[in-house]
Amino acid sequence: MPKVVDAIERRRKLVEAVLRVIRRDGLEQASVRNVAREAGLSMGSLRHYFASQSELMAFAFRTVIDRIESRLATLEPEPDPRRRAERVLAELLPLDDERRVENELWLAFTSRALVDPALRELRDEGYDALRAGCRAILTDLSAAGLAPTDIDVETGRLHALLDGLAVHAAIRPDIHTAHSLKAAIARHLDALAREATAARAPTESALSRTVR
Amino acid sequence: MPKVVDAIERRRKLVEAVLRVIRRDGLEQASVRNVAREAGLSMGSLRHYFASQSELMAFAFRTVIDRIESRLATLEPEPDPRRRAERVLAELLPLDDERRVENELWLAFTSRALVDPALRELRDEGYDALRAGCRAILTDLSAAGLAPTDIDVETGRLHALLDGLAVHAAIRPDIHTAHSLKAAIARHLDALAREATAARAPTESALSRTVR
DNA sequence: GGTAGGCTAGCACGGCTGTGCTATAAAAGA
DNA sequence: TCTTTTATAGCACAGCCGTGCTAGCCTACC
Numbered sequence: 001m002p003k004v005v006d007a008i009e010r011r012r013k014l015v016e017a018v019l020r021v022i023r024r025d026g027l028e029q030a031s032v033r034n035v036a037r038e039a040g041l042s043m044g045s046l047r048h049y050f051a052s053q054s055e056l057m058a059f060a061f062r063t064v065i066d067r068i069e070s071r072l073a074t075l076e077p078e079p080d081p082r083r084r085a086e087r088v089l090a091e092l093l094p095l096d097d098e099r100r101v102e103n104e105l106w107l108a109f110t111s112r113a114l115v116d117p118a119l120r121e122l123r124d125e126g127y128d129a130l131r132a133g134c135r136a137i138l139t140d141l142s143a144a145g146l147a148p149t150d151i152d153v154e155t156g157r158l159h160a161l162l163d164g165l166a167v168h169a170a171i172r173p174d175i176h177t178a179h180s181l182k183a184a185i186a187r188h189l190d191a192l193a194r195e196a197t198a199a200r201a202p203t204e205s206a207l208s209r210t211v212r
Numbered sequence: 213m214p215k216v217v218d219a220i221e222r223r224r225k226l227v228e229a230v231l232r233v234i235r236r237d238g239l240e241q242a243s244v245r246n247v248a249r250e251a252g253l254s255m256g257s258l259r260h261y262f263a264s265q266s267e268l269m270a271f272a273f274r275t276v277i278d279r280i281e282s283r284l285a286t287l288e289p290e291p292d293p294r295r296r297a298e299r300v301l302a303e304l305l306p307l308d309d310e311r312r313v314e315n316e317l318w319l320a321f322t323s324r325a326l327v328d329p330a331l332r333e334l335r336d337e338g339y340d341a342l343r344a345g346c347r348a349i350l351t352d353l354s355a356a357g358l359a360p361t362d363i364d365v366e367t368g369r370l371h372a373l374l375d376g377l378a379v380h381a382a383i384r385p386d387i388h389t390a391h392s393l394k395a396a397i398a399r400h401l402d403a404l405a406r407e408a409t410a411a412r413a414p415t416e417s418a419l420s421r422t423v424r
Numbered sequence: 425g426g427t428a429g430g431c432t433a434g435c436a437c438g439g440c441t442g443t444g445c446t447a448t449a450a451a452a453g454a
Numbered sequence: 455t456c457t458t459t460t461a462t463a464g465c466a467c468a469g470c471c472g473t474g475c476t477a478g479c480c481t482a483c484c
Contacts, residue, residue: 219460219461220462253462253463253466254462254463254464255463256461256462256464256465257462257463257464258462258464260460260461260462261461397464
């Protein structure tokens with residue numbers, strides 16, 4: 001019985017080693033050899049758990065996805081829609097060290113999936129999940145009158161904003177602090193609320209249109 | 213005299229070869245050998261023009277930056293601020309094949325710069341240029357009353373939106389068509405204009421704040 | 425106690441990488 | 455015309471890569 005448990009534990013350790021290497025040296029350094037060394041294992045032993053390099057990477061990425069989903073699932077209930085949206089979005093941004101690693105993995109994974117078809121399916125899964133999350137937030141906000149009613153186009157905008165902020169946080173962590181990231185999100189939520197309000201006063205928006 | 217000209221021409225050909233390889237096989241395939249083969253040259257010959265691999269990549273990226281800037285510089289004058297913003301932003305999105313290649317190069321370059329310090333400076337330069345462009349657009353719009361006056365936070369939002377859309381277009385070109393990208397931008401510009409209007413009627417925004 | 429199988433280690437192979445180096449051909453300058 | 459630079463080619467080296475493979479260990483089960 002401890003067999004299986006140990007196997008799971010080993011795979012978990014290996015994934016942590018992958019994340020450490022990627023964080024420290026970048027995805028290109030996350031070779032089988034380097035990960036094995038980082039985990040204190042031999043190559044052969046690693047290959048006992050993961051038959052190929054793609055499998056290892058895919059498992060690492062899946063672990064990250066699971067982590068994020070589990071964090072979202074354990075969010076404490078929040079009655080206020082606006083605060084609820086902020087809480088969820090905060091979980092999706094690289095605000096602390098743990099999520100910063102996940103974000104860098106996501107970025108590296110995304111760019112590798114452009115080339116490695118074996119990773120594409122999983123990358124798409126992550127993409128779809130995030131987009132669905134954005135849609136859920138907007139549906140929730142819209143029901144409370146805090147966002148426009150055409151969810152589709154707003155989903156694209158919020159999703160792009162999130163991923164764009166994530167990219168910026170990854171390449172310029174000095175500029176994009178947790179504070180500035182949260183400020184950008186807050187501003188977007190403010191804007192959505194104002195749009196929802198403006199939509200109920202069409203004269204205003206018509207005026208702004210003629211002005212241009 | 214034809215010496216220098218030919219040298220420039222050769223470097224240009226080599227950069228085109230780099231872009232072709234990256235587009236076809238991804239950045240990881242853009243090795244010295246592959247690029248030389250693509251350009252119909254020997255490795256030694258390539259290394260006569262570019263002493264190192266980083267130098268070749270950096271030159272390719274600089275060429276792309278120059279291309280974008282030159283396209284922006286040759287935009288025909290547009291009196292209407294809103295249309296002017298749309299024109300500029302359209303140049304910065306991967307709407308056609310040429311810009312799609314540039315976008316993929318940007319993405320690959322960005323993720324490699326996370327690891328290769330030699331590329332970091334140039335990547336920062338591209339980042340700064342794009343951010344400055346966003347700021348200029350918003351300053352322009354704001355002066356026409358078509359965007360809020362706090363340029364700083366709006367710059368971050370627009371910049372993130374642009375890069376997020378670029379990432380999405382790269383990983384899901386089937387979903388993110390030229391049309392949907394332009395729609396997202398148009399929506400953002402609409403929202404900015406409405407925000408500028410709402411800011412002049414603070415009662416409205418105060419109301420929406422108390423609602424939450 | 426014996427034995428099958430999960431587990432670990434490590435070597436070897438072929439292939440790719442960037443770069444240093446030398447030798448040849450072409451062109452430019454004297 | 456002779457010489458010096460420039461351009462091209464291609465080999466060699468050391469290093470990394472993923473993966474196939476074999477040999478032993480160690481534990482669990484019969």
